[in-house]
Amino acid sequence: MNIRKKIATLALILAITPLAIRAQGTRAPQPSPQGQSDRDDREVNNRLEKLTKQLKLTDEQRAAIAPIMKDEVTQVRAVKENNGLSKKAKNDQVREVYKSMEPKIQAQMTPEQQKKFVNLVERPQDDEDAQLQQQQKAAFHPHH
Numbered sequence: 001m002n003i004r005k006k007i008a009t010l011a012l013i014l015a016i017t018p019l020a021i022r023a024q025g026t027r028a029p030q031p032s033p034q035g036q037s038d039r040d041d042r043e044v045n046n047r048l049e050k051l052t053k054q055l056k057l058t059d060e061q062r063a064a065i066a067p068i069m070k071d072e073v074t075q076v077r078a079v080k081e082n083n084g085l086s087k088k089a090k091n092d093q094v095r096e097v098y099k100s101m102e103p104k105i106q107a108q109m110t111p112e113q114q115k116k117f118v119n120l121v122e123r124p125q126d127d128e129d130a131q132l133q134q135q136q137k138a139a140f141h142p143h144h
Contacts, residue, residue, distance in 0.1 A: 040077070044069045054120060055113045064108045072101045 047069055048062055057065070079085070079093045106114055 036077070040070060040073045043073055051117075055109065055116050057109075057113070061108050061113075065105055068101055068104045068108075072097060 044066055048057075048066055051057055051065070052062060075097045076094050079090055079097065082090065085093065106117065109117060
């Protein structure tokens with residue numbers, strides 16, 4: 001798997017996990033814009049904290065990556081909420097969002113951090129969905 005695919009896969013995992021988990025349950029009423037913004041901020045903070053621990057990001061890197069992640073979360077939510085798209089089209093568009101954001105996130109990392117980042121997403125492609133689901137559970141529900 002090439003480096004771009006690995007990075008895109010990790011970005012996808014980190015970004016869509018809360019959306020995927022929420023999509024598995026029954027559809028809840030849409031939150032208010034402020035409530036959604038707060039939820040987006042918590043998601044970004046959680047993802048950023050995990051990356052910080054895994055990659056030892058500096059405060060400056062965190063400050064640079066946070067708005068990129070916020071933009072990702074906003075774009076992914078818009079895709080997921082678009083009822084005019086099929087599930088496949090939504091998944092394809094979500095992947096495109098992450099592909100477009102990946103170089104921006106990676107540009108904030110040192111070469112060593114980039115290597116570690118790539119190693120975080122290394123996995124066989126044919127098993128990707130099962131592993132994504134396992135990683136989502138572990139990453140976002142460590143105490144359950």
